[in-house]
Structure formats: structure tokens, C-alpha cells
Amino acid sequence: MGESQGGSGGYGKEKAVFMIRFISSNKHKYEEIKSMMENAGIEIQWINMKYEEIQEESIDKISLDSANKLIKSIGENFFIEDSGIIIKDLQGFPGPYSSYVQKTIGNEGILKLMEGRNREASFVTVVTYWNGARLHQFRGETNGTIATSIFEGRNFGYDPIFIPEGFNETVSLIPISRKNEISQRGKAIRSFIKYLKDSGSEAKRDEI
Ligand code: ITT
Secondary structure: OOEEEOOOOOOOOOOOOEEEEEEEOOHHHHHHHHHHHHHOOEEEEEEEOOOOOOOOOOHHHHHHHHHHHHHHHHOOOEEEEEEEEEEHHHOOOEHHHHHHHHHOOHHHHHHHHOOOOOOEEEEEEEEEEEOOOOEEEEEEEEEEEEOOOOOOOOOOOOHHHEEEOOOOOOHHHOOHHHHHHHOHHHHHHHHHHHHHHHOOHHHOOOOO
């Protein structure tokens, strides 16, 4: 298992009463999720590790497969999240390959591929949660367009080139609290929080 970092310290609006492990190698995801979940009174323990991902066209299926493989090694409740940017005029590319594409051709490469094309895109996040008995998935999607150049700001992945619907600037230039309100991750995490509250899961205090 990789390094882990608890979410102790100043809680958000409500005092944290429930702790869930979040498995990811991506610090930006952790920071966005931690802030949203702590505001709902749910504490996150970040397990900083890279897990295996199969090659598949569906982000939902990739996430389900990875979570299934993690159940044995993690043991107790945990969640992962998989995200991808889907560019319509590139037949959904990079989609499930978003991480690899970001590390290889990067945002510059995407802008080159976009020359002369329709710039509509959407960003998808799928959260897969193991509650100790079964897996649940929560999905969020945000539509937008690919900018014509890179706008440096908070340089998380595709944020410098993705303009959400209703905005005239890239996500990299939008305050993080505003990003959480409109982003694919924000939508998926809010459904996840609703499930935790509705199912009473967060009332069952986990041993920290
Ligand atoms: P995990 O360990 O959690 O899998 P990862 O970075 O490999 O981390 P993903 O495969 O889910 O995560 O993400 C695909 C890539 O999409 C990721 O590497 C980022 O470059 C990018 N990405 C994810 N969420 C993003 C967001 O909110 N804004 C911009 N880019 C994002």
C-alpha cells in the first residue's frame, strides 16, 4: 500500500464524523474531493497509490474492474475515481486514455489535433465506492469546449484548455470552489455524499 495522509485539522461546515479511504495517485483529485467531503462532515484518508487499470472503452467498466481488484488488498471501505475528457469530433478520444495522453502529447498535442475541428467536449468522472459489502458507482459530467490556446493558471491536467458551458474562460482560471460547483467531479461527489447520507452509512463511525 502507498503513503496515506489523513484529513485531520480544521473541518468544514460540519464536524467530520465518518472516514473513508480514497485511493489515487493524483494530489489534485484528493484536494478537490477532500474539500467537498469535509464540508459535508466526511473525512477522507488519502492512500496515495497507483492501481491497475484495464484497457476498455467505458470509464465505468474500468473503474469497476479496478475497484474489484482493490477489495482484497484494501479490506475495508474505500473509493476510487476515474476521469476522462471526451472530444466529440475525435470520436471520444482521449476518454479512457486521458492520463496517458496528458503525459505524452499533452495539451499542446490536443490543440494540434483540434485544428479545423468542432471543439465540443465533455468531462466525465466516475466514483466507485466499496461499502464493505458491494460496489456503488456515481457519475458526473460537464459539457464544454476546447480552447484555442493554453491558459495557464491552476495547471491540473486538461483544465488549461477546457472551457465549461456557460463560462468564457478555462477551468484553470476559475477559483477552485467554483470549479467544484460545476465540475464533473463535483457532480459525482455530490451524488456520492447524498448516497452516504441517505443510506445512513456516514452514521456508522469507522475506526480511524
Ligand atoms: P488515479 O491514480 O486516481 O487513477 P490519474 O491521474 O491516473 O490518477 P485518471 O486516469 O482518472 O487519474 O485521470 C485522467 C487524467 O485526466 C489525469 O491524469 C488528469 O491529467 C486529467 N484530469 C482528471 N481530472 C481532471 C480535472 O478535474 N481537470 C483537468 N484534468 C483532469
